[in-house]
Amino acid sequence: MIHxxxxxxxxxxxxxxxxxxxxxxFLPSRVLCATYDCLERDxxxxxxxxxxxxxxxxxxxxxxxxxxPISNRYAPELNRIARLFSPRGIRFWLVYTDSSTTVxxxxxxxxxxxxxxxxxxxxxxxxxxxxxxxVTPEVSxxxxxxxxxxxxxxxxxxxxxxxxxxxxxxxDLEDTLTSILKGTSPPPSSPGVxxxxxxxx
Amino acid sequence: MKKKQRASGAQNQGNSSTPRNPSVGVWIxxxxxxxxxxxxxxxxxxxxxxxxxxxxxxxxxxxxxxxxIAPIVYRNCAGCHHESGPGAFKLVSYEEVRKHxxxxxxxxxxxxxxxxxxxxxxxALADERRLTPEEIGLIQQWVAEGALEGDGSDSxxxxxxxQEWQLGKPDLIVELPQAYTLRADGKDVYRNFVIPLDQSExxxxxxxxxxxxxxxxxxxxxxxxxxxxxxxxxxxxxxxxFGGMSPPPTVESxxxxxxxxxxxxxxxxxxxxxxxxxxxxxxxVLQAHMQPTxxxxxxxxxxxFYFTQTLPTNTxxxxxxxxxxxxxxxxVNDYTVEDSYELPVDAELLAVLPHAHYLAKxxxxxxxxxxxxxxxxxxxxxxxxxxxxxxxxxxxxxLPRNTRLHMRFIYDNSDQNLRNPHQPPVLVRYGSxxxxxxxxMWFQLLTHSPSELQALLADYDKxxxxxxxxxxxxxLSQNTxxxxxxxxxxxxxxxxxxxxxxxxxxxxxxxxxxxxxEGHYQLGxxxxxxxxxxxxxxxxxxxxxxxxxxxxxxNLGLIFLHFxxxxxxxxxxxxxxxxxxxxxxxxQNIDLLNRTRSAPTP
Numbered sequence: 001m002i003h004x005x006x007x008x009x010x011x012x013x014x015x016x017x018x019x020x021x022x023x024x025x026f027l028p029s030r031v032l033c034a035t036y037d038c039l040e041r042d043x044x045x046x047x048x049x050x051x052x053x054x055x056x057x058x059x060x061x062x063x064x065x066x067x068x069p070i071s072n073r074y075a076p077e078l079n080r081i082a083r084l085f086s087p088r089g090i091r092f093w094l095v096y097t098d099s100s101t102t103v104x105x106x107x108x109x110x111x112x113x114x115x116x117x118x119x120x121x122x123x124x125x126x127x128x129x130x131x132x133x134x135v136t137p138e139v140s141x142x143x144x145x146x147x148x149x150x151x152x153x154x155x156x157x158x159x160x161x162x163x164x165x166x167x168x169x170x171x172d173l174e175d176t177l178t179s180i181l182k183g184t185s186p187p188p189s190s191p192g193v194x195x196x197x198x199x200x201x
Numbered sequence: 202m203k204k205k206q207r208a209s210g211a212q213n214q215g216n217s218s219t220p221r222n223p224s225v226g227v228w229i230x231x232x233x234x235x236x237x238x239x240x241x242x243x244x245x246x247x248x249x250x251x252x253x254x255x256x257x258x259x260x261x262x263x264x265x266x267x268x269x270i271a272p273i274v275y276r277n278c279a280g281c282h283h284e285s286g287p288g289a290f291k292l293v294s295y296e297e298v299r300k301h302x303x304x305x306x307x308x309x310x311x312x313x314x315x316x317x318x319x320x321x322x323x324x325a326l327a328d329e330r331r332l333t334p335e336e337i338g339l340i341q342q343w344v345a346e347g348a349l350e351g352d353g354s355d356s357x358x359x360x361x362x363x364q365e366w367q368l369g370k371p372d373l374i375v376e377l378p379q380a381y382t383l384r385a386d387g388k389d390v391y392r393n394f395v396i397p398l399d400q401s402e403x404x405x406x407x408x409x410x411x412x413x414x415x416x417x418x419x420x421x422x423x424x425x426x427x428x429x430x431x432x433x434x435x436x437x438x439x440x441x442x443f444g445g446m447s448p449p450p451t452v453e454s455x456x457x458x459x460x461x462x463x464x465x466x467x468x469x470x471x472x473x474x475x476x477x478x479x480x481x482x483x484x485x486v487l488q489a490h491m492q493p494t495x496x497x498x499x500x501x502x503x504x505x506f507y508f509t510q511t512l513p514t515n516t517x518x519x520x521x522x523x524x525x526x527x528x529x530x531x532x533v534n535d536y537t538v539e540d541s542y543e544l545p546v547d548a549e550l551l552a553v554l555p556h557a558h559y560l561a562k563x564x565x566x567x568x569x570x571x572x573x574x575x576x577x578x579x580x581x582x583x584x585x586x587x588x589x590x591x592x593x594x595x596x597x598x599x600l601p602r603n604t605r606l607h608m609r610f611i612y613d614n615s616d617q618n619l620r621n622p623h624q625p626p627v628l629v630r631y632g633s634x635x636x637x638x639x640x641x642m643w644f645q646l647l648t649h650s651p652s653e654l655q656a657l658l659a660d661y662d663k664x665x666x667x668x669x670x671x672x673x674x675x676x677l678s679q680n681t682x683x684x685x686x687x688x689x690x691x692x693x694x695x696x697x698x699x700x701x702x703x704x705x706x707x708x709x710x711x712x713x714x715x716x717x718x719e720g721h722y723q724l725g726x727x728x729x730x731x732x733x734x735x736x737x738x739x740x741x742x743x744x745x746x747x748x749x750x751x752x753x754x755x756n757l758g759l760i761f762l763h764f765x766x767x768x769x770x771x772x773x774x775x776x777x778x779x780x781x782x783x784x785x786x787x788x789q790n791i792d793l794l795n796r797t798r799s800a801p802t803p
Contacts, residue, residue, distance in 0.1 A: 067290035069416075072495035076386035100300060113496050159619050161313045162585060166388050166622050196303035199348070 055091030099123035153192035256338025265351025371505030447633030457517035531626035608642035684714030
């Protein structure tokens with residue numbers, strides 16, 4: 001009895017070991033080392049892992065769509081924030097999650113809205129899931145140590161479709177980036193308003 | 202085991218005063234109670250607030266785009282959401298609709314889309330853009346089940362065609378000569394674009410279509426200026442048009458008509474027999490509300506006009522209810538404005554146009570018939586300035602004489618109103634800036650005979666004059682050098698026969714602003730009999746400011762005639778006639794001049 005019990009236990013532990021090994025090898029490479037098609041500012045295309053190309057202080061992912069009017073309306077504000085914080089060790093990425101948007105369309109879109117940010121494609125929504133975003137435009141801010149410190153709206157100008165203030169009262173993205181640089185607490189994550197990233201609710 | 206059961210049975214029988222299990226009677230009573238409760242709650246639910254038109258789910262997996270969803274989308278959405286339309290993205294193909302499925306569910310459930318402010322309470326409105334509960338339910342179920350396309354056996358309906366001009370080749374196309382460039386970001390922009398029209402005679406318009414040619418235009422009002430004031434304002438700076446929500450009072454809609462456009466709105470057709478006059482030498486003034494889109498937008502809209510030779514057989518009248526005396530304190534979220542007007546004649550109500558700025562939240566128009574019955578006409582429970590429009594009734598609403606028309610608006614000037622342009626809120630008064638407020642409910646009425654039309658005009662005029670006097674007196678109490686207010690007060694006083702007070706106001710207004718053409722003209726009219734020399738100077742000043750003021754030229758001719766300066770009189774009349782051909786008054790005066798000239802000298 002004891003002899004067969006030991007054999008079973010040993011077999012089970014081997015299986016578990018194999019399982020853990022698989023997890024260690026494949027899972028991180030799928031999630032933690034994921035690469036995305038990247039379209040840089042100069043038009044150069046490559047495949048890149050943004051978490052290996054972070055800003056010295058923080059990384060910001062800005063989720064947009066070529067055809068979302070709310071997302072597009074934020075282009076000048078996003079460019080302004082990027083210009084302000086890029087020199088201070090913050091890396092910005094535009095992320096396009098719509099699988100039907102082509103590279104040519106992304107290129108055209110960036111030119112039309114004069115975006116100074118590099119772009120990533122995330123058609124499977126892996127990055128979107130990791131960044132906990134639901135709509136465009138929403139942003140996610142990761143500290144250098146990989147911690148997600150903010151996700152959600154850029155500011156509170158939009159409250160709902162068709163309901164917006166003349167001016168924003170809270171500038172959440174800007175405040176988050178300032179807090180990182182100063183070492184203070186970021187504002188709480190607040191959901192944005194815009195076009196759903198997922199086609200289905 | 203058997204022994205145990207027998208023992209418990211014996212125990213029960215021996216202890217009937219304290220039964221462990223409820224008796225049969227209790228079970229029966231409970232069953233009846235449950236049944237009664239079931240019947241009661243079923244009856245209650247069937248007569249409760251759930252509407253008879255609530256959505257009844259279809260069998261799972263039977264809803265497809267081709268068969269069920271495409272017709273809804275084509276009828277209600279594709280009018281804007283097509284290739285060159287004002288919608289931000291296309292909703293024509295299955296893929297396009299599927300891509301936005303989640304958002305379509307949210308916006309239709311909330312009734313944000315299709316955009317339509319009025320509730321379903323008053324008489325039916327033409328071109329209503331509203332989904333039925335059935336349609337909203339179908340969309341939700343379709344998306345919840347994975348947004349099936351359907352197979353080829355469901356023939357897809359044809360999407361609405363996108364045409365150059367929906368009514369065919371226009372008689373006249375007017376275009377902004379140069380594009381205006383709207384900046385990429387910031388607040389909404391209000392701008393007035395002036396386009397001189399080269400029309401030398403009056404034409405009657407049976408239909409009009411506006412093409413924004415830009416996704417940045419949110420709505421426009423089409424108005425006309427028969428003076429050159431708008432042109433001058435336009436020329437004041439290098440930018441095209443002139444800014445603000447307050448064009449000069451010379452900018453007006455034609456007669457009793459509303460002419461507006463919002464995205465999704467097709468051509469505006471005049472009802473039968475009601476073509477409106479486009480006057481000669483008018484400048485078209487497009488009051489545009491534009492919204493920055495994130496990139497610079499070139500704005501170069503077009504308007505198509507379709508004329509008719511058939512003269513109108515009737516003229517509608519616009520009756521406006523509201524208040525100029527708004528004073529909304531900060532923090533108040535239910536400031537109410539009410540006004541009413543009793544019809545002196547029978548009339549048909551053709552359309553209504555509510556207007557306010559950002560603080561209004563509810564708007565109601567209703568009629569109280571002579572019988573005392575209250576008839577709702579238009580209800581808006583969540584006003585959105587961006588979607589303002591005139592609303593035409595599918596069938597004109599008959600209102601008998603002595604019906605009282607009512608309006609009631611409610612404003613929210615608290616910081617909870619996120620559309621409040623003032624954060625923190627401040628006291629808000631009547632005014633034409635977007636940070637001021639307005640309260641206007643316009644009713645477009647049609648009378649049944651010329652005499653009734655005159656009776657309505659005369660009666661409404663009296664009311665209007667009192668309002669103008671009230672309002673401008675209020676403005677003068679705030680600023681005594683408001684030239685325009687002085688002149689408006691003077692005009693009101695003239696109609697009331699208070700000539701000397703009118704002259705006094707005209708003089709004060711012209712001292713404050715010598716370029717008020719209307720002021721000089723009205724002064725001339727008042728002084729023509731008592732002091733023709735001074736009247737002559739006044740008319741000449743008016744003509745210097747506006748050489749096309751044919752009425753001033755005509756009156757100047759009369760003064761020259763009075764002073765027997767016949768050639769000067771002739772010249773003035775000729776100039777006036779050139780500007781207003783076939784004008785019977787001018788022709789009569791020329792005739793008078795000729796007769797006076799040829800009369801033997803006593």
